[in-house]
Amino acid sequence: MTDTLPLRFFHRGQVVSLSNVPPDRTLLDMLREDLSCKGTKEGCGEGDCGACTVVLGQASPQGLQLRAINSCIRLAHSVDGLALWTVEDLSADPALGLGAGQLHPVQQALVDCHASQCGFCTPGFVMSLFAFYEAHDRADAPDRASVERALSGNLCRCTGYRPIVDAAQRMTALPPARLDRQVVLDALSQIAPQPVRGDYLRPSQLTELLRLRAEHPQAQIVAGCTDVGLWVTKQHKRFAKVLDVTRVCELANISQTGSRLRIGAAVPLEEAYQALCRLWPELETFAARFAGLPVRNSGTLGGNVANGSPIGDSMPLLIALGARVVLASVRGERAMPIEDFYIGYRQSQLAPDEVVAYIDVPMPDAASGQWLRAYKISKRYDDDISAVCLVVRLRLEDDRVAEVSIGAGGVAATPARARRTEAALRGQVWNQTVVGQAAQVLRQEFSPISDMRASAAYRTQVLGHLLQRLWLQTQGHTQINLEAISGEELA
Numbered sequence: 001m002t003d004t005l006p007l008r009f010f011h012r013g014q015v016v017s018l019s020n021v022p023p024d025r026t027l028l029d030m031l032r033e034d035l036s037c038k039g040t041k042e043g044c045g046e047g048d049c050g051a052c053t054v055v056l057g058q059a060s061p062q063g064l065q066l067r068a069i070n071s072c073i074r075l076a077h078s079v080d081g082l083a084l085w086t087v088e089d090l091s092a093d094p095a096l097g098l099g100a101g102q103l104h105p106v107q108q109a110l111v112d113c114h115a116s117q118c119g120f121c122t123p124g125f126v127m128s129l130f131a132f133y134e135a136h137d138r139a140d141a142p143d144r145a146s147v148e149r150a151l152s153g154n155l156c157r158c159t160g161y162r163p164i165v166d167a168a169q170r171m172t173a174l175p176p177a178r179l180d181r182q183v184v185l186d187a188l189s190q191i192a193p194q195p196v197r198g199d200y201l202r203p204s205q206l207t208e209l210l211r212l213r214a215e216h217p218q219a220q221i222v223a224g225c226t227d228v229g230l231w232v233t234k235q236h237k238r239f240a241k242v243l244d245v246t247r248v249c250e251l252a253n254i255s256q257t258g259s260r261l262r263i264g265a266a267v268p269l270e271e272a273y274q275a276l277c278r279l280w281p282e283l284e285t286f287a288a289r290f291a292g293l294p295v296r297n298s299g300t301l302g303g304n305v306a307n308g309s310p311i312g313d314s315m316p317l318l319i320a321l322g323a324r325v326v327l328a329s330v331r332g333e334r335a336m337p338i339e340d341f342y343i344g345y346r347q348s349q350l351a352p353d354e355v356v357a358y359i360d361v362p363m364p365d366a367a368s369g370q371w372l373r374a375y376k377i378s379k380r381y382d383d384d385i386s387a388v389c390l391v392v393r394l395r396l397e398d399d400r401v402a403e404v405s406i407g408a409g410g411v412a413a414t415p416a417r418a419r420r421t422e423a424a425l426r427g428q429v430w431n432q433t434v435v436g437q438a439a440q441v442l443r444q445e446f447s448p449i450s451d452m453r454a455s456a457a458y459r460t461q462v463l464g465h466l467l468q469r470l471w472l473q474t475q476g477h478t479q480i481n482l483e484a485i486s487g488e489e490l491a
């Protein structure tokens, strides 16, 4: 028997209210089965293909924030108090001001550019492009790189991407249809807050979250649901009680003090990585290769850290940056280096009454001779999980290694710090011989396993090569021509 409060969201010009929605029902099932919005498709059911993409609108101090997300792995109750658009809504929403039967510029451009064949992926592309169209509020054509970024979570198996990218670049030249954001914000402000009770608990204050965590240690904590959603769709797990951390205002903020950047655990990955990239622009490629945009829009940094996957991408980076995780409970707060948080395969120090509250990252050192490089080795360039991830932060002083920290993923049961390799480098002259020896130490420091992503031998080999790559980059090689490097250097 479900004990949940009504689920209310703004959709097609009105507030929809649904009762008795189970706490673990997915947004996609709610849309297709309860609301008959069957334009939104189910492809993979695991956040990989983008066929289920919808757009969420949330009121924020900066105005209405629009985000494309995967509805297949998101829980329905998470959209309470938000606005929701599906592919059917672009010509049906009065806030978009289109006449009956009139296509939105995104849709018209896809038609004009012949960008759909079987059409199964098209609703997802339309929604990712709708969010992108709203973010790109100028008449000039968006550049190809930003289009590719916006579409990084959408797969098309038959049309090919060229006509779709053409459509994205053409849509802004068509007669505009911009969302009247004030209409949406006014409607959202009319949705009254509900008490925090029942089987889907969504507190808005940290003290309330900690009390609920202590009272309901068995409740499933959920943030962006990009890991938990797969447990529902693929492992058919059921959750009788869910504790959603995403509306806790203290956890949804990024703040900067003199010496640290504090990222709330519920900050979406996209925003968290943008903040990190502002401080370390060299992380941009790495950040863009974390999943695809809809996953980064929903998933959180705290979720990545709490989940503790040995192949997760944020942890090697956070280890190299010297970050600390702050845990909170009704008993108080405690903080520790990220690498000390993990005690075994998917096991951490998190107590049953604790939550991950913040990630504290030291601000970059302004001193010269700083290097930060993050390498992700995966089978696909976009939207893929790492086989190996290596992040190195290095500070050279008079050609010697004054400081070094190395985080590694995909090589042990937990995200790991390469302490022996750091020791082999610290204080040494930064030259090819020392780097070659350190690469050997790095290869021996871990005992990776073989799995579908890579063999143990490959992982071991590639680890050392990545350190060699860093060496070459510090010597001014930007494009690395492997044929020009001697076998000895690669060994």
Ligand SMILES: Cc1cc2nc3c(=O)[nH]c(=O)nc-3n(C[C@H](O)[C@H](O)[C@H](O)COP(=O)(O)OP(=O)(O)OC[C@H]3O[C@@H](n4cnc5c(N)ncnc54)[C@H](O)[C@@H]3O)c2cc1C
Pocket: 046, 047, 048, 073, 220, 221, 222, 223, 224, 225, 226, 227, 228, 229, 245, 265, 266, 269, 289, 290, 291, 292, 295, 298, 299, 300, 301, 302, 303, 304, 305, 306, 307, 311, 312, 313, 314, 354, 355, 356, 357, 383, 384, 385, 386
């Ligand atoms: C298609 C796809 C691609 C992906 N690609 C990548 C990738 O490239 N790199 C990568 O590292 N990961 C990837 N992931 C995994 C996932 O997106 C990340 O792990 C993400 O950061 C999880 O965050 P979330 O907010 O969605 O967590 P959720 O799924 O909501 O939660 C994950 C776990 O963390 C716990 N949790 C969440 N927040 C807290 C908190 N504040 N306190 C205590 N416990 C908490 C939950 O109880 C749960 O056990 C991918 C996932 C998908 C579906």
Ligand code: FES
Pocket: 041, 042, 043, 044, 045, 046, 047, 048, 049, 050, 051, 052, 053, 070, 071, 072, 073
């Ligand atoms: S159905 Fe494939 S991402 Fe949701």
Ligand code: FES
Pocket: 115, 116, 117, 118, 119, 120, 121, 122, 155, 156, 157, 158, 159
């Ligand atoms: S049009 Fe068929 S999968 Fe894209």
